[in-house]
Amino acid sequence: MKTIQSDNYPIYFEDSIAELEKFVKAGNYSRSFILTDEHTSIDCLPLIQAQFAGHENFDIIEVNSGEESKTIDFCIGIWKMLIDFEADRKSLLINLGGGVITDMGGFAASTFKRGIDFVHVPTTLLSQVDASVGGKTGIDMDNIKNIIGTFTQPKAVFIADEFLKTLPARQILSGTAEMLKHGLIKDAAYWAALKNSDLSIPSAELIYRSVEIKNEVVIEDPKENGIRKALNFGHTIGHAVETNSLINDKDPLTHGEAIALGMICEAYLSHKKTGLSSDHLTEIVTVINSLYPKYNLAAANYETLCAIMLKDKKNQNGKINCTLLTSIGQCSLDNICTDAELCESLAWYAAL
């Protein structure tokens, strides 16, 4: 599998940990820092340390795992550690973890001393096929996802499937949702290949293709003025459900579980509004429902969910904007949906 060239940075797929070592050496950094959470410290950091054994001394910055940590408070903690460790402008931050780590580490690095270099070593399926590519960094605030952030590209991304061995099945499935999305919005053949694969451990080739699709889209539209909105399929409703679940559920939905639900609802809206056939709708619902557990949506929440959607940064002028499908493998941008339509799709999901 070839290295993918993104917007001025390489995405490695082979011998990635060795590539990371080469990168760090060639970069002549004054200091290198690794950002981890308590899981990646144990499950992933040793692989890095083994590669570098003896050659490099890293300072480790560890934060708590999970979306609840993707906040300005943890970000301040990262900045203060960098200050305490006397990081300078020629320092490097290596983000070793899932999307929480790559998003927050990217934000912290892109604003520390007005921007130091950072690279991503994504260790969840979700962060490999989605979060680590495209230059979006961010943290949550006031229960709004990614409301604070920058567009800043990493200097490189290192994808290694070794990391997936320790990843819990539920986290694998979380990433699968984004892979399914990539097929649905852009590549019917890829969707078919996914449908017919054992998705409990997606093959390296499937991961590669997903990154390729994401990369094609973001390179064409780095700042999300047009085609990049394709990637929002399932996310208008999915993000709202995820936010709501984070606030209210003891065991909240993963990002992918929420997006899976969002894709079902938005496929329904696609059928109603943008001509998705009922065969395609049925196929999408069947595949997704066979992979993800049903989530219990309380009708009382529909209004709350719509209010959350309105606060989402993708919506403007008080209008809720959805990316929908015209068929499997093709999408349509900028479909304004009314509260009534959104509620209807949620009710439809609930009644499935």
Add this chain to the structure above:
Amino acid sequence: MKTIQSDNYPIYFEDSIAELEKFVKAGNYSRSFILTDEHTSIDCLPLIQAQFAGHENFDIIEVNSGEESKTIDFCIGIWKMLIDFEADRKSLLINLGGGVITDMGGFAASTFKRGIDFVHVPTTLLSQVDASVGGKTGIDMDNIKNIIGTFTQPKAVFIADEFLKTLPARQILSGTAEMLKHGLIKDAAYWAALKNSDLSIPSAELIYRSVEIKNEVVIEDPKENGIRKALNFGHTIGHAVETNSLINDKDPLTHGEAIALGMICEAYLSHKKTGLSSDHLTEIVTVINSLYPKYNLAAANYETLCAIMLKDKKNQNGKINCTLLTSIGQCSLDNICTDAELCESLAWYAAL
């Protein structure tokens, strides 16, 4: 005075408040916010409101004035206000104030929803001739100035000398220091003109020329890899003295007062290290000392000041890097200074 074209944005000097109105209308923003502090709310906001009277409704975000407010806490306050007011991606933030407001407002806007548009209406001399031009945004943390920030250009800058009428004399002098610096690093004739002017109210022409010089430098080197370092003359020592004064003094130095002191020390280092003649050194010291009160530097502080300099983001690999002069109107970048040299220059200032 012509509009200056900077890095993709205009800097207006004539009818600037009317130009602001035109800009806001043409921009088709969904919402406009004005960031102020308690002084600019009273002294400056009415001029804006009079211009727009009846045509536009602004939401006002007010923060406390002064460098002590240039913190992540106030920045979070701004973000939360934007969230509460339901600012979307097509919102505009108008930064109405001195360098604290333009730096912090620029940072808040450049990171809100991964970047919304902002413009500067600088209301201090310092922010007109310096802070509002060049795309540096930032806040302080752990007593390190501008340690967190981005490089993001405003969409426009509106310079109006009406605002200077209410500015206290000490704040005028703070800005004068940067004007003197512009002459010293790049334009001997401008330095001579300043020397022979009444600087208690600098003329619009002098302000214009200062912006021109700053703009030339930053356009050539937006990210401070080379020539932009020229602007750091006086700032290595000046920033450290300013930081220390903010922590310890009841009535801390202004930025310009600290830079004035820094320029004297660094002129001394220039004489020792980069060939500044003793005539030029004497001339610089005489002009600066005639304008700024002597600051009482305790010898005990020299080491603390060097430690602060080491944390400054401009310094790398534990070395302190100064921009020095070779003559009035010409500078030399990247001069490593030892602690001993820096202490010597501080002692020399103290003994003047």
